[in-house]
Amino acid sequence: MEREWPATGQTPETHRQITAESPSETAPIRDGVVPFGRGAQQLPTVQPNPESSTLDPKIAERLNWNQDGLVPAIVQEQGTGEVLMLAWMNAEALHRTLTTGRATYWSRSRREYWVKGQTSGHHQHVRSVRLDCDGDTLLVTVDQVGAACHTGAHNCFFTTLES
Amino acid sequence: MEREWPATGQTPETHRQITAESPSETAPIRDGVVPFGRGAQQLPTVQPNPESSTLDPKIAERLNWNQDGLVPAIVQEQGTGEVLMLAWMNAEALHRTLTTGRATYWSRSRREYWVKGQTSGHHQHVRSVRLDCDGDTLLVTVDQVGAACHTGAHNCFFTTLES
Numbered sequence: 001m002e003r004e005w006p007a008t009g010q011t012p013e014t015h016r017q018i019t020a021e022s023p024s025e026t027a028p029i030r031d032g033v034v035p036f037g038r039g040a041q042q043l044p045t046v047q048p049n050p051e052s053s054t055l056d057p058k059i060a061e062r063l064n065w066n067q068d069g070l071v072p073a074i075v076q077e078q079g080t081g082e083v084l085m086l087a088w089m090n091a092e093a094l095h096r097t098l099t100t101g102r103a104t105y106w107s108r109s110r111r112e113y114w115v116k117g118q119t120s121g122h123h124q125h126v127r128s129v130r131l132d133c134d135g136d137t138l139l140v141t142v143d144q145v146g147a148a149c150h151t152g153a154h155n156c157f158f159t160t161l162e163s
Numbered sequence: 164m165e166r167e168w169p170a171t172g173q174t175p176e177t178h179r180q181i182t183a184e185s186p187s188e189t190a191p192i193r194d195g196v197v198p199f200g201r202g203a204q205q206l207p208t209v210q211p212n213p214e215s216s217t218l219d220p221k222i223a224e225r226l227n228w229n230q231d232g233l234v235p236a237i238v239q240e241q242g243t244g245e246v247l248m249l250a251w252m253n254a255e256a257l258h259r260t261l262t263t264g265r266a267t268y269w270s271r272s273r274r275e276y277w278v279k280g281q282t283s284g285h286h287q288h289v290r291s292v293r294l295d296c297d298g299d300t301l302l303v304t305v306d307q308v309g310a311a312c313h314t315g316a317h318n319c320f321f322t323t324l325e326s
Contacts, residue, residue, distance in 0.1 A: 056326065059324055062322070072249060074237050074246055076246055080244075081244025082244070083237055083239055085300075086235060086237060086300040094324075098326035099326045128323060129323070129324045129325075130320040130321070130323050131322040131323075131324055132248065132319040132320050132322075133313065133314050133316070133319040133322075137249040138324075139246050139320040150296065151296050153296070156295040156296040156297075156300070157293040157294070157295050157300075157302040158293070158296070159293060159294040159296075160292070161222055161261060161292045161293065161294055161301075162261065162292075163258075163261035163262045
């Protein structure tokens with residue numbers, strides 16, 4: 001979910017978010033604590049220090065973040081079991097996902113938070129968040145509104161590879 | 164799937180593979196082309212240059228490898244739709260997965276190829292390999308023999324996180 005610009009020439013939801021919801025360069029950062037909802041437009045453009053996240057320390061200590069303070073989050077549709085996409089979360093994105101019930105990611109390309117569907121309306125209502133055996137991958141089950149993929153496809157995995 | 168050693172104290176399949184199948188330091192590398200099957204025990208311990216992989220160039224050019232020449236591979240069980248694990252592939256691991264039908268990964272911690280089930284018998288017989296919309300994530304559907312997780316659990320996502 002990290003391409004800067006789609007090969008399809010379509011305008012992806014993610015780009016519209018940049019246009020509509022790009023944070024102010026002067027947005028205040030209060031120890032990485034950023035108000036949710038409308039306040040999300042005031043998100044910092046720099047990734048907060050995981051130590052400054054509001055994620056429950058009991059949860060944070062179970063995660064093995066990569067060198068960038070991120071873990072991949074596999075997104076699976078509740079009910080159908082369809083794997084929709086993979087995105088990335090830092091500690092604060094995980095905190096927001098757990099506490100708001102709306103899937104929230106960290107965009108590595110834009111270096112900002114990304115509330116799935118905030119512009120497109122294609123929200124992901126979180127049903128569960130699970131951590132893998134070695135703490136370095138999340139599995140998020142969601143009720144998907146509309147298409148999960150910026151191309152308009154329901155999921156991002158529509159290209160089959162064959163030898 | 165990258166912890167050096169499990170917190171459970173159990174001996175993971177991946178470690179047994181190091182013991183049983185650690186490649187020879189002097190194993191010959193013929194432009195990254197390594198024989199499969201028994202020959203897999205002669206795998207190089209260094210990651211081959213993606214350009215030297217035998218992966219079909221038409222497939223390789225569609226992938227957006229990370230800075231380490233890898234992409235995450237989500238592994239989903241055919242039929243049940245259960246997400247079993249996440250592992251990593253380089254170009255040669257993807258080539259072997261596509262051409263042998265046995266899920267083969269690149270272990271970032273051991274810096275060697277890892278044919279799932281080669282020691283444990285918990286093979287993953289590949290049913291399909293799909294690429295996501297921006298070419299940086301794979302979805303591999305498999306028929307899983309036995310447990311996918313080194314802990315003995317059927318899948319690696321048995322810890323639920325709650326705010």
